Amino acid sequence: MTETTSSPPAVRADRRAVALRLFSAFLAPIFFVIAFPLLFVGAIHKPTPHELDVLIVGPTQVVSQITSKLDATTEFHATHTDVVSEARRQVENRSVVGSLEIATSGSDPSDPTFTVTTYLAAAEGRSVSATIQALGTQVAEDLGTTTKTVDVAPLDAEDPLGTTLFYLLTYTSLAAYLVIIVLTQVMPKAGLRVRYGAVGITSFAAPLIVFGLSSIFVGDYGASFGTIAALLGVNALYVFTVGALAILLAQFLGKLASVGVMGFIVLLNFPSSGGPTPASMLPPFWQGMHQFYFGSGAYEAFRSIVYFDGNGAQRWLLQLLAWTVGLILITTIVHLTQTIRRQRLEIAASRTQNFSSLAQEEAVHRHLAVESPVTMTTEKAL
């Protein structure tokens, strides 16, 4: 009778192997189903202003009280000035997301007539501009007047929702990490140089492809060649950064890198970027993320370049650049450490092998030494 059943330890090993494969099969979907609602939904479900920066401009005796009242709320962080030109300038240079210019007129100082002008920037996000608009309407109503609204950074007619820059960020991220994930699968032993080479090519190609295809539908935002070149340049830097993070995740997580990518590049990065929900409307945790994460660095730089003549881009570009440099350094250090560790192991293994070879050789020599007279005798006899 042939034996068809495995021995118990083999069965146990088989079961362990199956369990491990099942775990690896369902790790990604389970992680997604749990993390996506917790992170993404948590970030964007109810956009509410949190410490939204507004400037109230006008005579101190009029605006100081309004400012204090607004600043006392959790919704607004209000400051005031009597320099009228600041109302427009600070929205244009992104120091604040909106401002109210309150002017008084009339011959009777005890019963002045108020004029309220609301300065906002649609490019800061629709929910932000709607909040500023509502604030202007409310303040004007309190002062017994209506407000005139000035949009200092309107969205392009082909991008009325302001989503296409976020698409640019999202899809180019996808290209950056997919290249590394596919590369690590088809060439698992590819060195750091090859990986960075692939990321470098992707950071050049992906922005061109995505922007080129988008422009069929969206056009060029009516921007100059220089503006688009700057946008694509920042995008290339971002793609390189995402690629570098994907390399790092692959170094640490190996085959599980795709789960890390989902966590760090999709679920933490996109909601905090300011794209789906503007930063000032995010919950405090996500506002904290927005202040230092690489996605927000790129996205806010995009916004500044396309809609604010580059105002405020520097601070976000530095944030992105810090990630780029940091990630290059860390991936290099990790690579060197892993290489040194591997080489040490290999040297140790080769030493062990050499020792055992020497020991074997020695044993053979001894054996030959003992055996040789007999062998010779036998040979002679033969």
Added chain:
Amino acid sequence: MTDTTPTRPTLREDLSTMPENHLDVVVAPGSIDENRAASLRTRITAIISMPLFFLLAFTICYVSAAHAPVPHDLALTLAGPRTVTSELADAINDKAPGAFDITQTTTSATARDAVAQRDAVGALLIDGTDVTTIVASGGGALAVQTVTTAGQQVAAELGGNATVENVAPLPSDDPGGSILFLFLVICTVGAFLAVTGITQAFPKARARAMVLTAAGAAAIVPVIGFSLISVYVDYEVSFGTVAALLGIGMLYTFTIGLIATVLTLLLGQAAILGEILVLVALNFPSAGGSVPESMLPPFWQVVHSIWVGSAGFEAMRGVMFFDGNQVAPWLLQLVIWTVAALLLTLLIAFSRRKRDRRATPDTVLELSASPAAL
């Protein structure tokens, strides 16, 4: 003594000894087929083609569908004296040709019902010079904005005031109405990742294992997804409504799992590309979630009228915000997809089995204890 110091493989050696896995996964680990070796050309094609495919599919589909939503045949009901509504209808059609599909009635109740029943996206009730705009934010926030603007313009034209009445409001925790769409995303991605995962961990998995995985995902994913969404969003609906939503979610998740199964059986390792095309790039923009159907470009409106995601999403919307109105046709659309996907799965599985039997006539096909034969 021979030199046993190990040397690091060169790039060329690397390329010639690495296993082929080019269309494998983005998502599931441990999927390398160690028995196959790929050429340099295959590897480079793999590295370039998959990201390029994603870029092309996502950029073209999402941007073309959602970049600048404008009304296309948006169903609008005008209620008021016939002479007034006729004049207004002509004026609206002249000003925005093709934007609205206008129906006229003389009774306000009919117009209000049309919106509540989802026969119309919005309605304008004309009472003298005043206009009451009937909207349903549960049907899509962008359409509400368009209808409200139309109401304001008509009121300004008539020299009266405009007021807005919402017959299907969104919950206060989700004023943008995007979270139900994210529920659809969770059901979709959860289902096809599970099927992809099982086929990558067990490359020889049979159709039965994939269908069982789809069923398992259908039972688990909507429940986990909605429970976690509930941490943030209170939909203020009854248990029965939530149960109906979960039921639709389960049917939808199962359907997605079956479609992923069919694609895997047909395309093998390239199934991920088919899944991205069918279940993401064509499915999400056309669902009516990020942009409501009435604001989609004509091509996407057609896709919406036949696709699986729109069927699931509009049925969910009907249950959550419209007391179940108009759920039946969308549910029927979804069931057609389910049945079609199930039939295709059976057909492919049986034809494969037949082919295998023909190929090995003397061999008795039996279930192996090996995990690969799941």
